[in-house]
Amino acid sequence: MMENKSPFLDTLFLLRKEGALTVFSNLKTVSQKEENEAEDFFESEFEKERLDFLSDQIPFNKEAAIWAGKILYHSAQLYLIRKDTAKDVEKLILQYKDENNVSAILSADLSLRFLPQIVVGLQVADSTDPLVNILENILQSFHYSAVGFDVNLEKINWKEELKDKTYRKLYLERIVEKKAYKLAEIPYINQLLIAEFGMYKDIFWKELKIIND
Secondary structure (H helix, E strand, O other), X not given: OOOXXXXXXXXXXXXXXXXXXXXXXXXXXXXXHHHHHHXXXXXXXXXXHXXXXXXXXXXXXXXXXXXXXXXXXXXHHHHHOOOOOHHHHHHHOOOOOOOOOHHHHHHHHHHHOOHHHHHHHHHHHOOOOHHHHXXXXXXXXXXXXXXXXXXXXXXXXXXHHOOOHHHHHHHHHHHHHHOOHHHHOOHHHHHHHXXXXXXXXXXXXXXXXXXXX
16 A cells, blocks of 8 residues: 555555545655655556556656656645745756657656646636646646647647557547547547547547548
8 A cells, every 4th residue: 555655655646546635734845765665656557557558568667757746746735835835846846858758658647647637726826827837838748648638739740749559549549538629620630530430430429520631
């Protein structure tokens, strides 16, 4: 069991298992020991989700998973603790420095899939908060985690982006799950979806337009 080991692990565990956020009275940093323990947790979660990948060719990326876990954890803290926190944003919310490949995207998604909810909360609390723009930029880079959330993806070459067949399958499935119309009506993605649906299109997504481009 992973509960009660640390504030960091408690937050990650409860959010992934129950969709609940832990509230702390002050900002807490993450120790190396906590990172090491979180690595085991994330790898275990990644292996469970690998069953949906239908592929064993995508390795777990511990650096991306830990980075994303810390982004989520600190973003939640900065959302819930509003007093005198502006000075902490730059040192707590760091950009991802390594290659943003499929392994990193899927490993980071273990945490980043919850980030849009925090961004929405921040926008409601204070749309001018600089943290909003920082987190939106992260979701722009890791947009698989932002499916269903409005981020600017106009510059993406989708044929190149979705060239990995496992990632393409997961991306399309998430678009359908989230009923992300804006993405689903991008001509290239629309063609992929319609091809996947085949004669069962109306069963999977009756309302989706067929885009001829």
